[in-house]
Amino acid sequence: MRFLKLIGLSAAFALLIAVILRFDPQRIAASLASADSTYISAGLILVQVQIVLSALRWRFTAARLGQRLDVGKAIGDYYLGTLLNQLLPGGVAGDAVRAVRNRAHGDGGWKVPVQAVLFERAAGQGLFFLIATFGVMLWPLLGGAAIPEDLRHLLSGFALAVASLTIAFMLTLCFPPRRIRPPLEKLKAALAQVFLQDRAWIVQSLFSLVIVASYIAMFMLASAAVGAPLPALAAVTAIPLCLLMMLIPATIAGWGAREAAAAALWPLFGYAASDGVAASILYGILALAGAAPGLVFILAALFSRRNR
DSSP, rough: HHHHHHHHHHHHHHHHHHHHHHHHHHHHHHHTTTHHHHHHHHHHHHHHHHHHHHHHHHHHHHTTTTTTOOHHHHHHHHHHHHHHHHHGGGOHHHHHHHHHHTOOTTTTHHHHHHHHHHHHHHHHHHHHHHHHHHHHHHHHHTTTEEEHHHHHHHHHHHHHHHHHHHHHHHHHSOOOOEEEHHHHHHHHHHHHHHGGGGGHHHHEEEEHHHHHHHHHHHHHHHHHHHTTOOOGGGGGGGGHHHGGGOOOOSTTTTTTTHHHHHHHHGGGTOOOOOHHHHHHHHHHHHHHHHTTHHHHHHHHHHHHHHHH
């Protein structure tokens, strides 16, 4: 398994290098060097908004399951988890750390913390998939006439795959096989408790909408900073597709795959592929730099362990 992960990571880094070398590395470097500091500052502020609101969404989700999290601890752990997700393969190591750091002692101490972390992440990623799917489906109607035929087929295939998986998931929930019915009933009860009961869906939706909007706005700012301001159409089409590349497990925070997607999509808005690569690289730098306060919590955790 470790060997396969190593191969995946090597391929991801090779893809990043290949994309940079393929699409005018000098222009990419020049775009990054001359990036507008105002947009960069705004992007860094947005990262803080994302992390704090995500921590509050996690705290709300945990409370729905009966777990109480202190506001300061939730924010601190989320900074820590976000930084680890930016630095480690797979994008889930930080989430695992959040669950471990908030587990209860005794039997069943893992269940609620793990569920809270999984449901919190699912809330945001589910909305990403929803926006990306509808954006792809509506792109031709919203002004996507210039989409190449091969890319149009690829995007249609993506929308069809997401729709099929959604239908399959809903059918499994409604008509579960007998062997998995007991645990699935418990899962359905937990999902209802977190997202449906007492109008919790309103709070969850508001949190997720603002957080997802901040991710999209941050990519828009990164592109504007390198001299390639995108139209509003990109916010519901190209950018969600690029951000979905960050969910590929065989990468570190989507590096490589995200830049490849941007190189393919930015020309559809009249920019060079190198502009998309530069915007994506700057986005990754902003995401990493914005999560840097997580270093404080890593050092605090290491110091506390050493004292014990």
